Amino acid sequence: MSTYTIFIILIIFVAFLLVIVVMVQNPKGGGLSSSFGGGGTQQLGGVKKTTDFLDKSTWTLATLLLALILLSNISIMSGLGNTESKTLDEDAIQNVIPETTTGNDTNSDGGTE
Numbered sequence: 001m002s003t004y005t006i007f008i009i010l011i012i013f014v015a016f017l018l019v020i021v022v023m024v025q026n027p028k029g030g031g032l033s034s035s036f037g038g039g040g041t042q043q044l045g046g047v048k049k050t051t052d053f054l055d056k057s058t059w060t061l062a063t064l065l066l067a068l069i070l071l072s073n074i075s076i077m078s079g080l081g082n083t084e085s086k087t088l089d090e091d092a093i094q095n096v097i098p099e100t101t102t103g104n105d106t107n108s109d110g111g112t113e
Contacts, residue, residue: 003075011065014068017061021057021058021061025054
C-alpha cells in the first residue's frame with residue numbers, strides 16, 4: 001500500500017469518529033451528559049466530565065483530520081515530482097528542445113546583429 005492509501009484510510013476513520021462524537025452531543029449542551037445526570041443539574045457521577053471529554057475529543061479529532069489532510073497533500077506532491085522525472089528520457093527531451101547555435105547570428109538579409 002502506498003502512503004497516500006494509508007492517509008485516505010486514516011482520514012476516513014477519523015472523519016467517521018468525528019461524526020459519531022458530534023452526533024452524541026446535544027446542540028443545547030445536554031447530549032450524552034443529560035441522559036446520565038438529568039440535564040446538568042447534578043454534577044456528581046462525572047456528568048460535567050462527559051461534556052468536557054466530548055468537547056476535547058471533538059477539537060482533537062478535528063485537528064487530527066486537518067493534519068492528515070495536509071500530510072496527504074504533501075504526500076501527493078512529493079509523489080508527482082518522482083513520476084514526472086521518470087517518464088521523460090533524454091531522446092524525448094532532445095526532440096522537444098531545439099539545439100541552440102553559438103556564435104554570430106545573422107539576419108535574413110545576410111547582415112549580422
